[in-house]
Amino acid sequence: xxxxxxxxxxxxxxxxxxxxxxxxxxxxxxxxxxxxxxxxxxxxxxxxxxxxxxxxxxxxxxxxxxxxxxxxxxxxxxxxxxxxxxxxxxxxxxxxxxxxxxxxxxxxxxxxxxxxxxxxxxxxxxxxxxxxxxxxxxxxxxxxxxxxxxxxxxxxxxxxxxxxxxxxxxxxxxxxxxxxxxxxxxxxxxxxxxxxxxxxxxxxxxxxxxxxxxxxxxxxxxxxxxxxxxxxxxxxxxxxxxxxxxxxxxxxxxxxxxxxxxxxxxxxxxxxxxxxxxxxxxxxxxxxxxxxxxxxxxxxxxxxxxxxxxxxxxxxxxxxxxxxxxxxxxxxxxxxxxxxxxxxxxxxxxxxxxxxxxxxxxxxxxxxxxxxxxxxxxxxxxxxxxxxxxxxxxxxxxxxxxxxxxxxxxxxxxxxxxxxxxxxxxxxxxxxxxxxxxxxxxxxxxxxxxxxxxxxxxxxxxxxxxxxxxxxxxxxxxxxxxxxxxxxxxxxxxxxxxxxxxxxxxxxxxxxxxxxxxxxxxxxxxxxxxxxxxxxxxxxxxxxxxxxxxxxxxxxxxxxxxxxxxxxxxxxxxxxxxxxxxxxxxxxxxxxxxxxxxxxxxxxxxxxxxxxxxxxxxxxxxxxxxxxxxxxxxxxxxxxxxxxxxxxxxxxxxxxxxxxxxxxxxxxxxxxxxxxxxxxxxxxxxxxxxxxxxxxxxxxxxxxxxxxxxxxxxxxxxxxxxxxxxxxxxxxxxxxxxxxxxxxxxxxxxxxxx
DNA sequence: CTAGGGTTAG
Numbered sequence: 001x002x003x004x005x006x007x008x009x010x011x012x013x014x015x016x017x018x019x020x021x022x023x024x025x026x027x028x029x030x031x032x033x034x035x036x037x038x039x040x041x042x043x044x045x046x047x048x049x050x051x052x053x054x055x056x057x058x059x060x061x062x063x064x065x066x067x068x069x070x071x072x073x074x075x076x077x078x079x080x081x082x083x084x085x086x087x088x089x090x091x092x093x094x095x096x097x098x099x100x101x102x103x104x105x106x107x108x109x110x111x112x113x114x115x116x117x118x119x120x121x122x123x124x125x126x127x128x129x130x131x132x133x134x135x136x137x138x139x140x141x142x143x144x145x146x147x148x149x150x151x152x153x154x155x156x157x158x159x160x161x162x163x164x165x166x167x168x169x170x171x172x173x174x175x176x177x178x179x180x181x182x183x184x185x186x187x188x189x190x191x192x193x194x195x196x197x198x199x200x201x202x203x204x205x206x207x208x209x210x211x212x213x214x215x216x217x218x219x220x221x222x223x224x225x226x227x228x229x230x231x232x233x234x235x236x237x238x239x240x241x242x243x244x245x246x247x248x249x250x251x252x253x254x255x256x257x258x259x260x261x262x263x264x265x266x267x268x269x270x271x272x273x274x275x276x277x278x279x280x281x282x283x284x285x286x287x288x289x290x291x292x293x294x295x296x297x298x299x300x301x302x303x304x305x306x307x308x309x310x311x312x313x314x315x316x317x318x319x320x321x322x323x324x325x326x327x328x329x330x331x332x333x334x335x336x337x338x339x340x341x342x343x344x345x346x347x348x349x350x351x352x353x354x355x356x357x358x359x360x361x362x363x364x365x366x367x368x369x370x371x372x373x374x375x376x377x378x379x380x381x382x383x384x385x386x387x388x389x390x391x392x393x394x395x396x397x398x399x400x401x402x403x404x405x406x407x408x409x410x411x412x413x414x415x416x417x418x419x420x421x422x423x424x425x426x427x428x429x430x431x432x433x434x435x436x437x438x439x440x441x442x443x444x445x446x447x448x449x450x451x452x453x454x455x456x457x458x459x460x461x462x463x464x465x466x467x468x469x470x471x472x473x474x475x476x477x478x479x480x481x482x483x484x485x486x487x488x489x490x491x492x493x494x495x496x497x498x499x500x501x502x503x504x505x506x507x508x509x510x511x512x513x514x515x516x517x518x519x520x521x522x523x524x525x526x527x528x529x530x531x532x533x534x535x536x537x538x539x540x541x542x543x544x545x546x547x548x549x550x551x552x553x554x555x556x557x558x559x560x561x562x563x564x565x566x567x568x569x570x571x572x573x574x575x576x577x578x579x580x581x582x583x584x585x586x587x588x589x590x591x592x593x594x595x596x597x598x599x600x601x602x603x604x605x606x607x608x609x610x611x612x613x614x615x616x617x618x619x620x621x622x623x624x625x626x627x628x629x630x631x632x633x634x635x636x637x638x639x640x641x642x643x644x645x646x647x648x649x650x651x652x653x654x655x656x657x658x659x660x661x662x663x664x665x666x667x668x669x670x671x672x673x674x675x676x677x678x679x680x681x682x683x684x685x686x687x688x689x690x691x692x693x694x695x696x697x698x699x700x701x702x703x704x705x706x707x708x709x710x711x712x713x714x715x716x717x718x719x720x721x722x723x724x725x726x727x728x729x730x731x732x733x734x735x736x737x738x739x740x741x742x743x744x745x746x747x748x749x750x751x752x753x754x
Numbered sequence: 755c756t757a758g759g760g761t762t763a764g
Contacts, residue, residue, distance in 0.1 A: 270757040336759035379759040487764040
């Protein structure tokens with residue numbers, strides 16, 4: 001609206017020269033001095049009151065620019081109470097007859113977010129000009145009432161007023177906030193009719209409208225048509241690319257802009273930087289950084305936040321930290337970027353130690369934020385809950401739940417979804433269900449979270465009921481929802497139901513199956529021992545079977561003792577040159593147990609060729625806001641540690657009630673290949689569980705996260721431990737959740753390296 | 755008019 005007010009002022013001043021309505025350009029004070037009011041003049045709060053009190057009696061006439069100065073100040077400071085004072089004053093001096101003063105007043109009420117007052121004032125105006133109409137429309141659009149804005153536009157046409165190009169730009173913005181392409185197209189037709197599509201403001205608005213509606217091509221066409229493109233035009237076009245997933249195009253456009261000698265502003269630079277981080281191009285981002293310095297925006301808070309985000313998303317935590325420390329002005333976005341950045345690093349470093357270190361670091365930032373006095377918002381809470389879910393920090397998650405409640409963010413559906421997800425991932429389906437039921441709005445994602453949660457906890461019936469309830473409330477499922485639904489069927493061995501849902505998904509919801517769905521279907525056939533059917537299914541898929549599909553099939557073959565098919569599938573798998581260490585471990589296990597040692601060395605050779613790393617295995621347990629991690633170790637040294645000794649005692653106890661240790665592969669040391677097929681009792685998760693049993697209150701379930709899949713031996717062992725200790729033990733491995741209660745596991749006994 | 759944080763996936 002900045003250009004509006006300056007236009008209004010210039011227009012008014014021009015008019016002023018011809019028809020002076022008010023007294024001369026200076027106003028005599030009581031002391032006989034003259035004060036002149038200029039547009040740029042600022043008043044301190046005291047002067048402000050004083051300026052008004054001088055004219056309180058309302059005996060003298062006041063010039064327009066007096067009001068413009070005061071109102072400009074009210075507008076800049078968004079001060080509603082001061083605006084009311086000026087308004088009251090204008091009523092006394094008779095300035096309310098002046099359409100320009102009143103239009104400006106409408107604009108200031110709009111800026112203060114008070115649409116009711118703006119409308120009332122507008123309705124009482126003796127005359128309305130295009131500025132007033134436009135201001136009102138823009139006001140509704142900016143104060144989240146875009147529909148009202150469009151109604152006012154029709155009212156304006158009906159009243160016989162002609163919209164200016166600027167009015168049309170403002171109406172387009174209202175369409176953009178409604179994400180209504182249909183309305184936008186209607187106005188576009190109107191714009192073509194009045195030949196204003198070449199206008200800068202109209203073109204800018206068209207560009208951002210089409211971008212918001214996901215029509216990048218139209219947005220760029222609108223941009224190209226603008227005759228006199230300004231920085232805003234270029235910035236709109238560049239960010240349109242970024243918002244529509246065309247970062248490379250956006251960066252090219254940015255280069256074009258630079259080559260045309262258009263100087264970018266902080267908006268352009270932040271948009272470009274965020275596009276760089278989106279496509280992981282630290283290189284380009286670094287070049288943009290030098291431009292930020294060149295154009296003097298390096299210390300701009302928004303620019304700094306984007307730079308910080310760029311570095312943290314590219315894994316340069318050190319540089320992000322350095323930027324953070326160098327900022328003397330920090331806002332919530334800065335904190336959120338640090339927290340979310342660490343959370344994202346956790347995902348990237350999933351299978352190694354730094355993952356949990358990143359999690360702890362992020363939680364430290366969260367407590368620092370809490371101490372800083374800045375209030376966390378829904379973004380902060382969502383991120384932090386995700387971190388708790390990853391490290392299974394239930395206690396901290398509960399504390400954050402309480403904080404969310406106090407801060408009043410519980411009704412936010414995204415925070416609620418994160419909460420449900422956190423409880424699910426921490427293995428507490430009861431609390432997840434409770435949080436879910438307390439939500440007043442249920443989106444597709446929230447339903448999906450809950451369905452998946454039931455499914456992961458082995459509660460197939462509840463998962464399917466959830467899905468039917470979701471359909472009853474007319475929330476449309478997506479591909480992810482069906483991952484949960486199909487998994488529930490697979491888990492309970494409901495073959496026909498699964499096939500039925502698989503068809504409904506495609507025919508009724510027009511969802512093309514992706515690898516996740518195929519994997520579950522294959523997994524289901526395999527669980528039921530229907531290996532031939534599984535193979536037929538794989539052959540009929542409309543995409544090339546992946547590493548994971550074959551792995552699931554091979555695991556099934558081993559489980560059902562059909563090595564013929566297993567060997568066949570292994571050849572298919574090897575021809576794909578797998579990249580995942582766990583895939584190779586599966587094959588090594590299979591060939592080793594079958595005594596096919598030539599194949600064992602063939603697989604090992606291939607691992608070296610493909611530069612597949614060792615199996616990095618870590619387990620973590622959170623106790624009282626602290627995370628403890630354990631590594632699978634070779635059996636020579638842990639005896640010296642207390643925890644190793646306790647684990648040995650536990651193994652001995654389990655053996656006395658029937659536990660038999662199984663042989664499993666451990667690729668710990670490449671130089672000691674021959675030794676790798678020996679039973680290892682010091683699995684990381686076994687150490688973590690032992691630690692948990694000793695350090696948690698006896699009523700407390702033991703919750704452990706593991707970076708790789710559970711092996712058959714561990715799975716069996718933990719069952720015994722759950723019976724012996726009478727404790728609930730929850731282990732989340734790289735693929736699924738295992739909840740052990742009284743010798744039984746929720747996963748249905750079909751897992752990983754079986 | 756234009757920018758910077760977030761949720762779901764056996």
